[in-house]
Amino acid sequence: MATRVSSIQIVRRITLGISLACVTVLAFLHQRLQGIPSIDAIDPFGGLETLLKFIAGGDLMKRLEPGTIVLFGAIVALGIVLSRFFCGWFCAFGALQGVFGWIGKKLFRRRFAVPRRLDAILRWVKYPLLAAILYFTWRAGDLVIRPYDPMAAYGHLSAGLTAVWAEFAVGLVLLIVILALSMLYERAFCKYLCPLGAVNAILGRIPVLRIKREASTCISCSKCDRVCSMNVEVSEAKVIDSAECIACMECVTACPTKKRTLSATLGGKAVKTVTIVVIGFAIYIGAALVGQGLGMLRFAPKSLIEQASVGTLKIEDIKGSSTYETVATSFGIELERLYREVGVDAKKVPPESMLKDTGKLAGIPGFEADAVRVAVAKILGLPYAGEKGNLIPADPAAAAAPKPAVKTEASLVVPADFALEGTMSIDEVAKALKASPGAVIKKLGLPKDFPPDKPLRDMRDRFGYTMPDLKSKIKE
Numbered sequence: 508m509a510t511r512v513s514s515i516q517i518v519r520r521i522t523l524g525i526s527l528a529c530v531t532v533l534a535f536l537h538q539r540l541q542g543i544p545s546i547d548a549i550d551p552f553g554g555l556e557t558l559l560k561f562i563a564g565g566d567l568m569k570r571l572e573p574g575t576i577v578l579f580g581a582i583v584a585l586g587i588v589l590s591r592f593f594c595g596w597f598c599a600f601g602a603l604q605g606v607f608g609w610i611g612k613k614l615f616r617r618r619f620a621v622p623r624r625l626d627a628i629l630r631w632v633k634y635p636l637l638a639a640i641l642y643f644t645w646r647a648g649d650l651v652i653r654p655y656d657p658m659a660a661y662g663h664l665s666a667g668l669t670a671v672w673a674e675f676a677v678g679l680v681l682l683i684v685i686l687a688l689s690m691l692y693e694r695a696f697c698k699y700l701c702p703l704g705a706v707n708a709i710l711g712r713i714p715v716l717r718i719k720r721e722a723s724t725c726i727s728c729s730k731c732d733r734v735c736s737m738n739v740e741v742s743e744a745k746v747i748d749s750a751e752c753i754a755c756m757e758c759v760t761a762c763p764t765k766k767r768t769l770s771a772t773l774g775g776k777a778v779k780t781v782t783i784v785v786i787g788f789a790i791y792i793g794a795a796l797v798g799q800g801l802g803m804l805r806f807a808p809k810s811l812i813e814q815a816s817v818g819t820l821k822i823e824d825i826k827g828s829s830t831y832e833t834v835a836t837s838f839g840i841e842l843e844r845l846y847r848e849v850g851v852d853a854k855k856v857p858p859e860s861m862l863k864d865t866g867k868l869a870g871i872p873g874f875e876a877d878a879v880r881v882a883v884a885k886i887l888g889l890p891y892a893g894e895k896g897n898l899i900p901a902d903p904a905a906a907a908a909p910k911p912a913v914k915t916e917a918s919l920v921v922p923a924d925f926a927l928e929g930t931m932s933i934d935e936v937a938k939a940l941k942a943s944p945g946a947v948i949k950k951l952g953l954p955k956d957f958p959p960d961k962p963l964r965d966m967r968d969r970f971g972y973t974m975p976d977l978k979s980k981i982k983e
């Protein structure tokens with residue numbers, strides 16, 4: 508007979524499903540569109556890694572944005588109050604393992620268990636692994652585990668197997684092994700390897716959330732043991748304080764006694780299961796609101812054009828998702844010159860192509876966006892420490908050389924037939940006039956912090972201008 512699933516568990520499954528779906532869709536879109544966060548930027552563990560670099564060098568890691576730190580902050584708050592609640596309720600990789608675990612149950616119609624002794628030893632592996640990752644990340648100031656990260660490999664699957672294999676060969680093999688193992692041993696990665704799970708387990712040592720078992724009403728049916736994906740021996744414990752408990756509440760909701768034999772307690776006081784769930788969501792939402800208030804809830808980098816218009820553009824800001832067109836426009840370089848320096852044919856790789864697609868389009872295996880950074884540094888005579896140690900020294904002559912084809916602020920030329928529309932943004936005007944956004948902002952007499960991506964007509968009240976004003980200014 509099919510077991511009835513409680514409404515709390517339906518909510519949990521839906522939440523995990525949404526989490527996995529969001530990560531999968533974002534990862535897919537990131538491969539195709541600019542301005543979509545990468546899988547690295549939405550991984551809370553990256554928040555810890557980039558915090559280390561921030562503390563050591565005052566800089567965030569490449570590929571990560573301040574929003575990743577907000578995510579990690581939410582995990583810490585959740586971990587302190589609700590132990591591994593994140594693992595049980597929000598983690599996309601936990602959800603993915605859950606899907607394969609479910610497939611395994613349907614296929615094999617039985618549960619497998621790693622022999623107890625071996626299981627006990629393996630569960631310790633994640634702690635030294637966490638320590639090693641943090642140590643090497645601190646030393647290198649980079650995402651050292653990225654090529655070995657199965658979730659990073661999963662997030663890049665939509666780029667095609669060849670691309671994933673080139674960048675994440677180890678991560679891809681691990682992904683396959685972990686998902687295959689998850690069909691036999693539920694949440695194998697969570698139990699033995701996950702560094703974020705280890706962080707949560709350590710935070711969960713603070714005894715705030717605990718599940719208690721009332722022995723006098725327990726009928727020893729072992730249902731709680733059977734539903735626990737982390738193999739915690741619930742039916743033998745008085746208080747479940749295992750570092751492995753992911754606060755999924757499956758045991759509590761599966762207990763057939765109606766006498767609250769199993770109940771969640773917060774700080775020693777029994778609370779309803781739904782209270783735990785509400786607190787868990789509130790912490791996550793609260794962290795997002797705090798992050799928003801601090802202006803840190805950003806997961807995708809600012810566009811090159813935006814950076815150029817506020818004068819903060821650096822060579823390092825060029826990403827694999829930047830296009831040749833935006834690189835040339837924002838750095839004020841002739842497109843032809845950029846193509847020449849990079850060594851690719853514009854017919855094969857059109858200007859609107861993302862840099863990361865160059866290899867595929869031009870048939871250059873192993874092509875990396877860093878080649879474009881190096882080219883821009885050479886053209887502009889700027890110093891740049893390339894990713895492969897290909898250091899480009901500053902070249903004062905190149906830096907001083909005129910950049911002919913790109914209109915400077917002083918030389919912005921507006922054709923007589925150009926019509927400025929209220930629906931246009933500064934970026935669009937700049938593109939139409941082949942000028943930098945900064946030049947357009949200056950020409951229109953707007954403040955430097957004017958948002959370059961907003962339609963002009965939407966900003967009238969905020970910046971106190973009229974469209975006829977702007978139309979006459981652009982023609983001056």
Ligand code: SF4
Pocket residue numbers: 593594595598599600601602694696697698701702703704705
């Ligand atoms: S242990 Fe790691 S992979 Fe598993 S649910 Fe927790 S964070 Fe996710």
Ligand code: SF4
Pocket residue numbers: 718731734735736737738739741747751752753754755756757758759
């Ligand atoms: S002990 Fe209960 S709450 Fe903890 S992981 Fe197992 S089933 Fe979930």
